[in-house]
Amino acid sequence: MFDMxxxxxxxxxxxxxxxxxxxxxxGTYAYRKYLxxxxxxxxxxxxxxxxxxxxxxxxxxxxxxxxxxLEPKEYIMFDLPDKTEFNETWVHxxxxxxxxxxxxxxxxxxxxxxxxxxxxxxxxxxxxxxNPEQLxxxxxxxxxxxxxxxxxxxxxxxxxxxxxxxxVVEVWYPETYRDTTTITHxxxxxxxxxxxxxxxxxxxxxxxxxxxxxxxVKNTRYACIAQKLESDIEAVYYEKQISDSNYIIGGST
Numbered sequence: 001m002f003d004m005x006x007x008x009x010x011x012x013x014x015x016x017x018x019x020x021x022x023x024x025x026x027g028t029y030a031y032r033k034y035l036x037x038x039x040x041x042x043x044x045x046x047x048x049x050x051x052x053x054x055x056x057x058x059x060x061x062x063x064x065x066x067x068x069x070l071e072p073k074e075y076i077m078f079d080l081p082d083k084t085e086f087n088e089t090w091v092h093x094x095x096x097x098x099x100x101x102x103x104x105x106x107x108x109x110x111x112x113x114x115x116x117x118x119x120x121x122x123x124x125x126x127x128x129x130x131n132p133e134q135l136x137x138x139x140x141x142x143x144x145x146x147x148x149x150x151x152x153x154x155x156x157x158x159x160x161x162x163x164x165x166x167x168v169v170e171v172w173y174p175e176t177y178r179d180t181t182t183i184t185h186x187x188x189x190x191x192x193x194x195x196x197x198x199x200x201x202x203x204x205x206x207x208x209x210x211x212x213x214x215x216x217v218k219n220t221r222y223a224c225i226a227q228k229l230e231s232d233i234e235a236v237y238y239e240k241q242i243s244d245s246n247y248i249i250g251g252s253t
Contacts, residue, residue: 003161003219010216017213027062030213032125032154035223036066038207039152042225045070047150051120052076054144056105057127059083061090067123073097076116078105106137110253118146125154125223128192130182134169135195139250142199145228151201154209154223158188164219167191189222198235198249201226 017024025033053072058064058079067075075098079087084102091100108116122141131137141151158170159177170186177183187195196204207223237247 006219007216013215025213028060031209032063034209034212035154035207038209039225048121053121054119055123059086063123078103080104119144120146120149122151124151128155129186132185134185134187135250138195139199147228147230149228151226155192156186157220157222158186163188192222196226200232200234202232203227203229
């Protein structure tokens, strides 16, 4: 019922845009454009000028082009070998301060991870739900942010309506979601926010990026902008049992 209502609203919004002669987004996913605009509306362009950027999963390069306009000092991107067909449409345009690394970020060696250095903006859209180690992924990204650095996150979430407001992960195994080889864990929105807080984020801004042109997916996806602050506190295991526990959640090696 709720999905049908969202779909009706989605088409109604499309009709209104047509009647009022508003230009529709031309590209892969409109919500990515609006998520970027929210980032700029929140922090301004000067926050990121001449800073270090990390993008996980650029794929078609549409967000990459947006982020370039912020004039970063250095821009590092990670993608997987199966995305080569998409990457080849824009990789020729890489600037001297940009580097595309074809590796799985989660499987970097300790030296490779440390040698990346720290970043001021990390873009992480459409990637989280393709990994079963989602809390660990978020934590590794948090640890790569400088203080006042920003993480932009977007992900698919649980499919079942009865689970959408709960704090759960929907596990698709051994029958994977849509018979993929990458989607076995679909988290709820509450779970993603909980993981962000466990990693250390205390400033998390929910995005409204789906409401403009993708209202039909607003209940099955989640996006946010999180900022790392010096006052953040990382969550630890055995906090009540062990004084000064250093078992940082998501920080195991």
